[in-house]
Amino acid sequence: MSRFLPLSAAVASIAIVFACTQQTSDAQQDTATPDEDMSEMQADMPPSEADMSGSESLPSMMRATGDLMGDDGNTIGSVNMIEGPNGIVMEVSIDEGGLTPGWHAIHIHQTGDCSDTGEYTASGGHVGKIDGGHGLLNPNGPEPGDLPNLYAFEDGSVNFETFTDLVVLSDVMDDDGGAIIIHEGRDDHMSQPIGGAGGRVACAVVQ
Numbered sequence: 610m611s612r613f614l615p616l617s618a619a620v621a622s623i624a625i626v627f628a629c630t631q632q633t634s635d636a637q638q639d640t641a642t643p644d645e646d647m648s649e650m651q652a653d654m655p656p657s658e659a660d661m662s663g664s665e666s667l668p669s670m671m672r673a674t675g676d677l678m679g680d681d682g683n684t685i686g687s688v689n690m691i692e693g694p695n696g697i698v699m700e701v702s703i704d705e706g707g708l709t710p711g712w713h714a715i716h717i718h719q720t721g722d723c724s725d726t727g728e729y730t731a732s733g734g735h736v737g738k739i740d741g742g743h744g745l746l747n748p749n750g751p752e753p754g755d756l757p758n759l760y761a762f763e764d765g766s767v768n769f770e771t772f773t774d775l776v777v778l779s780d781v782m783d784d785d786g787g788a789i790i791i792h793e794g795r796d797d798h799m800s801q802p803i804g805g806a807g808g809r810v811a812c813a814v815v816q
């Protein structure tokens with residue numbers, strides 16, 4: 610009796626060993642799955658979100674602001690530009706009575722000078738001027754200073770936000786600065802040199 614285990618007992622021990630092995634590998638599988646999920650989640654998270662703690666990322670973004678002066682030199686509103694990793698978000702706010710109602714071209718001009726009130730030609734041409742290249746719809750363009758038109762409400766006020774990745778703020782605010790110009794009419798995004806937008810009715814030096 611002592612030298613050989615009865616067959617039934619031997620089968621039972623093999624079965625127990627097998628069951629234990631099975632349990633262990635099940636447990637390993639269970640713990641492996643959440644780890645995998647976690648690393649996938651971290652990979653999916655955009656780097657900015659993973660590295661960002663609170664508002665710490667905002668001060669590193671470059672900003673520019675300026676007061677908009679109307680054709681009589683009075684302040685009619687303001688311009689705010691924030692440069693993020695993908696381009697510049699630009700916001701324009703204009704008070705009641707600031708502009709004539711309707712569409713107006715708005716561009717980034719090359720010189721930070723609005724001293725010639727009502728004319729505003731001291732602000733120069735468009736930043737990064739390309740001969741024959743004006744216009745967002747121009748196959749030979751666009752120019753870095755081109756932007757979509759803004760719309761002034763019936764009361765002459767404006768709330769406008771746009772985005773551009775055609776230019777960087779360090780090029781806007783180079784040695785001679787930069788300006789935002791609003792024209793009297795709409796930009797057709799094609800005609801040269803300024804999309805048929807007419808005279809300059811508002812100017813802001815951005816800094």
Ligand SMILES: [Cu+2]
Pocket residue numbers: 715716717718735790792803
């Ligand atoms: Cu212009």
